[in-house]
Amino acid sequence: MVPLIYYLMLSAILFSIGAYGVLTRRNAIVVLMSLEIMMNAINLNLIAFSAYGGGLSGQAFTLFLISIAAGEVAVGLAIFLSLYRRRGTIDLRTSPVMRW
Numbered sequence: 001m002v003p004l005i006y007y008l009m010l011s012a013i014l015f016s017i018g019a020y021g022v023l024t025r026r027n028a029i030v031v032l033m034s035l036e037i038m039m040n041a042i043n044l045n046l047i048a049f050s051a052y053g054g055g056l057s058g059q060a061f062t063l064f065l066i067s068i069a070a071g072e073v074a075v076g077l078a079i080f081l082s083l084y085r086r087r088g089t090i091d092l093r094t095s096p097v098m099r100w
Contacts, residue, residue, distance in 0.1 A: 007048035014041035028080045028090040032073065039069050 014037055021034025043062045050058025080090050087094055 004048055004052050007044060011041045011044045011048070014038070014044065026092045028076075028083065028092055031092065032076045032080070036069060036073070039065065 018034045018036075018038030018041065021037065022031055025031055025034065043065055046058040046062045046065070050056065050062075084090050
């Protein structure tokens with residue numbers, strides 16, 4: 001069996017890549033994909049702890065989070081489509097809400 005620390009290290013690497021993408025990218029689609037990478041890192045943590053703990057609660061919670069992620073993507077893409085129709089771009093630098 002693969003040690004738990006390997007799963008946790010992979011999860012930390014995935015979460016770091018996702019956080020870097022959220023903080024540095026300006027394209028809304030790339031930011032949404034980076035958020036999904038971060039959520040998959042969380043799911044990997046839950047499944048690894050569930051497998052090593054012997055229970056099924058982490059796996060059940062992961063299925064719940066996957067369904068929430070699907071809804072998040074649908075709402076996010078609808079918002080980005082509306083933003084594109086109004087402004088002609090999905091660059092977050094042009095949005096008055098996301099100005100930094």
